[in-house]
Amino acid sequence: MTCALTYDLIVSWERELTALTARIAGPLFTRPEPRQAFADLVRALLADVPRKNSWQLADHIGHTSAHRFEHLLDRAKWDVDALRDEVRSYVIAHLGRTDGVLIADDTAAIKKDEASVGVADQYCGATSQVENCQVMPLLTYASDAGHAFVNRRLYLPEPWAHDAERRGRAGVPQHVVFRTKPQLVIDMLTEELAASTPFRYLCADAGYGRDPHLRAFCHERTLGYVMAVPVDLPLVAVRGGTEPVGHVLDRILSLGQAGIWERRSCGTGTKGMRVYDWSAVSVTVAGQAPAPGYAHTVLIRRSASAPSEVEFFLAHALTGTALPELIDAAGMRWKIEENNEHGKDLLGLTQYQVRKWTPWHRHVTITMLALAFLAVTRAALPADADEVAGEGKDHRPLEALPR
Structure with missing residues (x-):
């Protein structure tokens, strides 16, 4: 009975993931190749891959090189904000409640180079000291049903914002100006209000x-x-x-x-x-x-x-x-800390090897979709299935789907 239930659940997760990526990819891409690469990347992020960069993800999914994923993240033509909107709609459709909350926080990706967009010596919450890192303010939506990221920004420090040559190399759009982290949260809140995201409170540190x-x-x-x-x-x-x-x-x-x-x-x-x-x-x-x-x-x-x-x-x-x-x-407020942890440890939120503005946003937003799928899947688990998984609903999300 237990084995049959587990098998049925796995089959249903596979079917739901395939349907989700197909529904989103349809209007997002004009060609079948990026549609398939998109579906493959989401699936690979959900898998048990030690280091979730393009090469190891490609190897796991059966690609002969990382070219398809690199093309998807960098050169392919598609609207990453449209994907962000799809992630939000998916989260709200399954986890949305009138008494839900939006939670603002930022997380950091420590980097060794200085060319990656937004990298600078700045405060890193993960280590509580100044590090060479990128900082990303994020919004989590949380309710009694579950929680997942619904919006994101990349913080561009003032030296970056005012350096035209550096901006050009990193592909920073001309309309992007310096904004403090709280101002970036205001920008995201404005988008959530325009999208009619249901929430009762904003929470933050x-x-x-x-x-x-x-x-x-x-x-x-x-x-x-x-x-x-x-x-x-x-x-x-x-x-x-x-x-x-x-x-x-x-x-x-x-x-x-x-x-x-x-x-x-x-x-x-x-x-x-x-x-x-x-x-x-x-x-x-x-x-x-x-x-x-x-x-x-x-x-x-x-x-x-x-x-x-x-x-x-x-x-x-x-x-x-x-x-x-x-x-x-x-x-x-602590729900966003869990999202940060799961995003980094399970899904490779900060394990990217991209350096430019557009690839950064694409990687992070695709990772947000993978996390949202995990949150929605866990919210739908029957009580006895949670026992099969050996985890409580309020603890770690499901870590992976089968290959």
């Missing part, structure tokens, strides 16, 4: 939560958010003037411990339930009013095992929103 322009964008468009913020975020003080958000904790602690903290889970991680102590205080952000009908709340999250470890979140939500809803949204 303090690198984005501290940006007043990103917060203002959300206020102007009446968007909810729950974003981590730094301890020096300026708030209007009770007695006038301003104070850093860190003083809120000092003030509530001075009232005594009773009733201040509420122990709650903010979701399930790889090690089980993530349980913290939480406190919430209504605040006024200095120089920034919330949208009509909305209010600002500071959430303070304290480690249950190490009380000195504290993180602050700023929530912009409808007046009267219950605390558990805001805590749940804060906990969803």
